[in-house]
Amino acid sequence: MIKNRTFGGDRGQSQFQMALERFKQNRLAMICFYVLFSLYLGALGADFLAPYSYGSEERNYSYCPPTMIQFFNEQKNLSRPFVYGRTLTFDQYQKRVYTTDKTKKFPLKFFVKGDEYKFLGFLKSSHHLFGVEAPGRFYLFGADSRGRDIYSRILHGARISLSIGLIGVIISFSIGLLVGGIAGYFGGWVDDFLMRICEIVMMVPGFYLLLALRAVVPDNFNSLQVYFAIIVILSFIGWASLARIIRGMCLSLKTRDYVLAARTLGVSNIKIILKHILPHTLSYSIAAVMLSIPGYILGESALSLLGLGIQDPYASWGNMLSDAMSIVRIKFAPWILLPGFFIFLTVVCFNMIGDALRDCLDPLYKGEEI
Amino acid sequence: MLKFIFKRILIAMPLLLGISFMTFALMQMTPGNFYDTMKLNPQVSPETIEYYKNKFFPDQTMAQQYFHWVKNLLQGEFGYSLFYNVPVKHLIAERLGNTFILSFASFLCTWLIALPLGIWAALHRNKFLDRLIQFFSYLALSIPTFFLAMLLLYLVSQWRILPLGGMHRANFEELSFVAQFFDFLQHLIIPCLALSLGSIGALQKIMRGNMLEVLRQQYVLAARAKGLPEHRVIYVHALRNAVNPLITLLGYEFSGLLSGAALIEIISSWPGLGTLILTAVRSKDVYLVMASMMMGGILFLIGNLLADIFLALSDPRIRYD
Numbered sequence: 067m068i069k070n071r072t073f074g075g076d077r078g079q080s081q082f083q084m085a086l087e088r089f090k091q092n093r094l095a096m097i098c099f100y101v102l103f104s105l106y107l108g109a110l111g112a113d114f115l116a117p118y119s120y121g122s123e124e125r126n127y128s129y130c131p132p133t134m135i136q137f138f139n140e141q142k143n144l145s146r147p148f149v150y151g152r153t154l155t156f157d158q159y160q161k162r163v164y165t166t167d168k169t170k171k172f173p174l175k176f177f178v179k180g181d182e183y184k185f186l187g188f189l190k191s192s193h194h195l196f197g198v199e200a201p202g203r204f205y206l207f208g209a210d211s212r213g214r215d216i217y218s219r220i221l222h223g224a225r226i227s228l229s230i231g232l233i234g235v236i237i238s239f240s241i242g243l244l245v246g247g248i249a250g251y252f253g254g255w256v257d258d259f260l261m262r263i264c265e266i267v268m269m270v271p272g273f274y275l276l277l278a279l280r281a282v283v284p285d286n287f288n289s290l291q292v293y294f295a296i297i298v299i300l301s302f303i304g305w306a307s308l309a310r311i312i313r314g315m316c317l318s319l320k321t322r323d324y325v326l327a328a329r330t331l332g333v334s335n336i337k338i339i340l341k342h343i344l345p346h347t348l349s350y351s352i353a354a355v356m357l358s359i360p361g362y363i364l365g366e367s368a369l370s371l372l373g374l375g376i377q378d379p380y381a382s383w384g385n386m387l388s389d390a391m392s393i394v395r396i397k398f399a400p401w402i403l404l405p406g407f408f409i410f411l412t413v414v415c416f417n418m419i420g421d422a423l424r425d426c427l428d429p430l431y432k433g434e435e436i
Numbered sequence: 437m438l439k440f441i442f443k444r445i446l447i448a449m450p451l452l453l454g455i456s457f458m459t460f461a462l463m464q465m466t467p468g469n470f471y472d473t474m475k476l477n478p479q480v481s482p483e484t485i486e487y488y489k490n491k492f493f494p495d496q497t498m499a500q501q502y503f504h505w506v507k508n509l510l511q512g513e514f515g516y517s518l519f520y521n522v523p524v525k526h527l528i529a530e531r532l533g534n535t536f537i538l539s540f541a542s543f544l545c546t547w548l549i550a551l552p553l554g555i556w557a558a559l560h561r562n563k564f565l566d567r568l569i570q571f572f573s574y575l576a577l578s579i580p581t582f583f584l585a586m587l588l589l590y591l592v593s594q595w596r597i598l599p600l601g602g603m604h605r606a607n608f609e610e611l612s613f614v615a616q617f618f619d620f621l622q623h624l625i626i627p628c629l630a631l632s633l634g635s636i637g638a639l640q641k642i643m644r645g646n647m648l649e650v651l652r653q654q655y656v657l658a659a660r661a662k663g664l665p666e667h668r669v670i671y672v673h674a675l676r677n678a679v680n681p682l683i684t685l686l687g688y689e690f691s692g693l694l695s696g697a698a699l700i701e702i703i704s705s706w707p708g709l710g711t712l713i714l715t716a717v718r719s720k721d722v723y724l725v726m727a728s729m730m731m732g733g734i735l736f737l738i739g740n741l742l743a744d745i746f747l748a749l750s751d752p753r754i755r756y757d
Contacts, residue, residue, distance in 0.1 A: 266454040271695035271732040273710070277717045278459065278725055284467045364580050368699055371582060372714060390586050391703060393600045397593040406583035414578040 085349075088426035095422030098415035105412060109224035113183035116218035117197030117204055121379040122181050124203055126154055127213035129399040130164055133205045135174060147174040149204055161398065172202030208401035210389055220405055223381035227363055228412065230297055234362040235355050238301035242308030243351065247339040249309065250316025261313065264306040275303055276365060280374050289380050296375055300365045308354060315347045349427035356420030360413040367409055383409050437748065441741065448737045455733040456509065459726045460502050470518045470720045488518070505723075509730065515723030519715065524727045527712060532731065534603065535708035539697050541624055542631035543689070550636045551682075554643025555675065561648065569640070576637030581696055585630035585703045592626060599623050601705040627704045631697060635689070642685070646678040653677075680751050687743030695732070 079087070090096060108115055130152065139145040151170030155163050178197040184190050198204040206217040249260040267275070279299040287295060319325065320343060328338050363383075369375035370384030371391065378385065383405040389395055390402050471489060474480050508515065514524040557566045592598045599605060603623050608616060650656065651674055659669045698710025705711070709728060716724035 262451065262454065265451055266458060269451060269733045269736045270455060270458075270729050271698070271736070273695040273698040274713055274729050274732050277713055278462050278729060281466045281717045281720065281725070282462055360578070367580065368582065371699075372702065374717075387583070387586070393589050393593055396586060396590045400590055403583075403586055403590060406580070406586060410579050410583060413580065414575065417574070417578050 085423075085426045089422055092422045092426070095419050098418040101411065102415045102419070105224060105408075105415075106228055108221050109228050110186070112218075112221040112225060113185055114191070114193070115195050116215070116221040117178070117180060117194050117206075118215045118218040119181040119183060120214070120219050120222035120381040122214060122218070123379075124209075124213035127152070127203055127205070127209050128154075128211055129162055129395075129402075130154075130203070130205055130209040130213060131399070132208040132401055133203075140168070148172060149174060149198055149202060151202055170202070172198040172204070174198055174204070207404050208399065210386065210402060211395075216386070216401060216404055219381040219386055220383070220408055223383045223386055223405065224408070226293065226376055226380070226382040227366060227384065227409070230293075230300070230366045231359040231362040231416075234297045234300045234304065234365075235359050237297065238304035238358075239308060239351065239355060241301065242305040243312055243344055243347070244339075245305065246309035246312025246347075247316055247344050250313040251320050251335065251339050251343060253317070257313070261310065264309050267303065267306040268310075272303055272365075273368070276300075276369065277374070279303075280369060289377060293376065296366055296369060297362075300362045303365070304358060304361060308351070308358070311350070311354075312344075312347050315350065316343055319343050319346055353420050353424035353427060356416055356423055359416045363409060363412060363416075437745075441745070444741055444744070452730070452733060452737070453506075456506055456726075456730060457502070459729045460505065463722045463726055464498060466720060466722075468720060470722070473719065505726070514727035514730075517716075517721055517724045519719040519721040519724065524723050527724065528709070528727055528731060531707060531709045531712045534706065535697055535701065535710065538624065538627055538631070538701065538706060538708060541628045542635070542697070545628055545632040546635040546639055546689075549632075550639035551643055551679075553636070554640040555647055555670075555678075557640065558644045558647035558651065559670065561644075570644075573637035573640050576633045577635075577641070579634065581630055581634055582699045582703055584633060585626065585700050588626050588630055589704065598625055601626075601703075603707055623706075627697075627700045627706050630700050630704070639682070639685075642682065643678070646681055647674065650674045650678040676750070680747065683747045683750060684743055686746065687740040689739075 113119070133149045133152075135147050135149060137144060137147055139148075148171050151167040151172065152164045153167050155165065157163050174196060175198065176196050177193045178199060179192050180194045180197055182190070182192040196204075203209075203213070203215070205215050207220065208216050210216055210219070245260055245264070249257040270278075276299065279302060280296075283292065283295045283299075316339075325338060325342055328342050333342075366375055366382060367384030367387065370382050371388045373385075373388055376382040376385050386402070386405040387409075390406070395402060471485050474485055474488075475482075505515065512525070514528065516522075517524050517527055520527055553569060557569050560566050589600060593600060599619075599622055601623075603620070604616075605619050605623075608619060611619060651670075656669060656674055659673045660666075664673075697708060698713065700706070701708040701710035702714055709731070713725060713728040715721070716728065
């Protein structure tokens, strides 16, 4: 307790509590935190929150523009929200033209029955938060080439795009911390050897390495296997830069007296690294984790964008954007760019939180400088 | 200085060897090979496949193949592209030029805009315009480059002001030299903009931070105290010190550009190394992939070396002996 009083601010808080308090004062970072939190919640509850499943297609509605929700009926009176049906025709240039069919009205309903799913993997249900009943289709963000709802696919895609960052970062940080710790602590030829490996990985341009590593993955992998393969590939590229920085920190940390004390007491090397050295690099690593997650999300998107990542019919933000690789499609159906905004939003949030964390985890931090 | 450069190149040798080993191992691990797709083509006779196989993959052990390849590399022979049916050397030379133009244009764009912007923002810190610049920098450095390229292409497709992708227009050969140059510039704008915007944001922030840091130093105070005009204090005393850390960044930027440029090239159909390596990986064109990765590694080393040399030139305190 006394130790906390002297080092931990006025109210007997621990270092961590103080950092948390400082973080909470950063309003922008808190907004980003809530945005990210809701994105992850959306991914988790995608089955229920999305009106359709990721694969539910309706070829007659290919590239159907976003459905307008109508609040007024023909008599210009306020009514319960509904959508009109739409019919597809082609004009003389073979361009798709959707005309609203005012004879068909589909009321917008909560807890509407639709595709069956298992909520969180076990609760069987077919109710969706909102939507319209069967013959009608409700496209909040428009439809893609096969008439699948982009809003639903964004929610389902979030599962892949958002989880890849988290899992990838955990793997590569474990490797990076361990390798950096070992290299820095032991020094000598171990250090030389490990650092040369890091340099080799870092020297090849990331994108080239990404493609070459992807080529190694067998073609007969199923989607789940490809998903994990992508995580492994991204982690393989990501660990090296962290290992180098951690190694630098360890070089100075290992000369501290408490490390010497631990060594004199006969604590094993690996225990010293894990218990006495690595925790001191934590404040750096937590911020670095946040700032490196976007790299994984972008890596997955880039691969899927080129058709080398998550394959159709499964949705990820990257493979949804691969539709937008053709200028003609962007021109006539600009809503297929929407997944890109979600990638952008996620990246902004992670960057913002990472920056805020870096500031407030720094024990020498003295409030907004300059 | 020469001795230092020589030493650096010597140190780089084992690293390049490591890269060559890694790329070779990766390519050996890839399932299937170029001939598997060739076999599916009924127009290609089995004899032809046998002929090519014997020409490029004679029955050797893996180690023999590796040494054969490295030996050729040292002689400047990168191998033979199976997909394009020409030596890899020619392909890379042709595409590297295009990538280099794009990278260099974006590099110039980034540094020429970001440095003055950063300095200006530091001198007008916390004013409204500075806040605005910082806000947009944040957005710019967070937006994925490929998404930015798509957005730009969308805007351009709506306004019809710039060509949509590619490097030349169809009748490029018939144009006069000046018209050719302007046509080329027009095609360069979108990929260059997509590539630079994020880097401008990042570099501007770093420049601003460095400048603020330096402006608080005692020697700036001293310079002001002895009555130097403000522009001399800022552009001579402060700037030279603030720019030094950026030069180290330059080396990393150089190799980062290559990697970043690849995706943009593919999206805006710019015929550079990026598009080349994508086709190579897809068609399992082994030598082409290996050569591209080696090229990437070499460029990285050159970038770092250049950065060190520039740093020595700009900072007289650094001595390489």
